[in-house]
Amino acid sequence: MIQLKDAVKSILPKPLVKTVQNLRYEASIRRLRGLDFHLNFPDRFILEDIIIPYFVNRSEFHKILFVGCEWYTKPYKKYFKNKEYWTIEIEPQKAKYGSKQHHITDALQNLSLHVAENYFDLIIFTGVFGHGINRKEDTEQAFAQCFQCLRAGGILVFGWDDKPEYKPFPVLEECENLKKFAPYFFPPLATANYIVKDCPFGHRFDFYIKPN
Numbered sequence: 001m002i003q004l005k006d007a008v009k010s011i012l013p014k015p016l017v018k019t020v021q022n023l024r025y026e027a028s029i030r031r032l033r034g035l036d037f038h039l040n041f042p043d044r045f046i047l048e049d050i051i052i053p054y055f056v057n058r059s060e061f062h063k064i065l066f067v068g069c070e071w072y073t074k075p076y077k078k079y080f081k082n083k084e085y086w087t088i089e090i091e092p093q094k095a096k097y098g099s100k101q102h103h104i105t106d107a108l109q110n111l112s113l114h115v116a117e118n119y120f121d122l123i124i125f126t127g128v129f130g131h132g133i134n135r136k137e138d139t140e141q142a143f144a145q146c147f148q149c150l151r152a153g154g155i156l157v158f159g160w161d162d163k164p165e166y167k168p169f170p171v172l173e174e175c176e177n178l179k180k181f182a183p184y185f186f187p188p189l190a191t192a193n194y195i196v197k198d199c200p201f202g203h204r205f206d207f208y209i210k211p212n
């Protein structure tokens with residue numbers, strides 16, 4: 001039996017149907033938080049309500065780099081307003097979503113061209129592996145740069161989508177430069193390797209420390 005919705009759809013022009021579908025999808029993935037729109041997926045709650053506040057509340061994490069900027073990372077500068085907050089993003093037009101004072105337009109693989117060795121206390125590298133950093137050599141180079149630019153005892157938070165359709169290759173098993181780090185037990189989640197529950201992309205966060 002044809003439902004009313006399908007009947008209406010069949011008489012409307014196709015571009016209009018597509019536009020309405022896109023708008024509905026866009027609305028479904030957003031949530032308003034204060035005055036800002038945030039992404040409405042389970043991994044964001046872990047990142048925004050657990051991971052970021054933990055580091056924000058600790059004075060030993062002051063120089064912070066967030067990798068990859070999008071409309072939904074624009075409000076993050078507010079979280080880090082009392083820190084030295086850096087962002088790096090390869091696409092120039094996305095600089096507006098990054099840090100006002102310390103934004104780098106470049107690939108993460110070139111990070112050390114912009115900051116000194118051992119500079120950062122914390123690097124949050126989430127949602128970029130499989131979304132731009134895909135090739136093995138780029139991924140190795142990205143981790144090598146994180147290692148070089150983190151201080152000893154600095155933390156790398158690596159967030160990624162652990163589903164065959166989103167992960168370019170078995171990153172934890174195959175990346176030699178990631179193995180230079182040691183696992184970091186992240187107290188609020190009581191693990192070094194957290195798999196987000198009910199996440200459609202299989203997002204997970206792996207926590208690492210640069211050894212002394």
Ligand SMILES: C[S@@+](CC[C@H](N)C(=O)[O-])C[C@H]1O[C@@H](n2cnc3c(N)ncnc32)[C@H](O)[C@@H]1O
Pocket residue numbers: 067068069070073088089090091094106107108109125126127128131132133
């Ligand atoms: C899916 S988005 C979101 C990333 C964001 N960090 C988050 O919270 O999920 C991935 C972003 O990474 C950027 N990107 C891709 N390759 C990059 C690279 N090599 N270095 C820095 N940014 C990159 C893309 O342009 C895009 O804006």
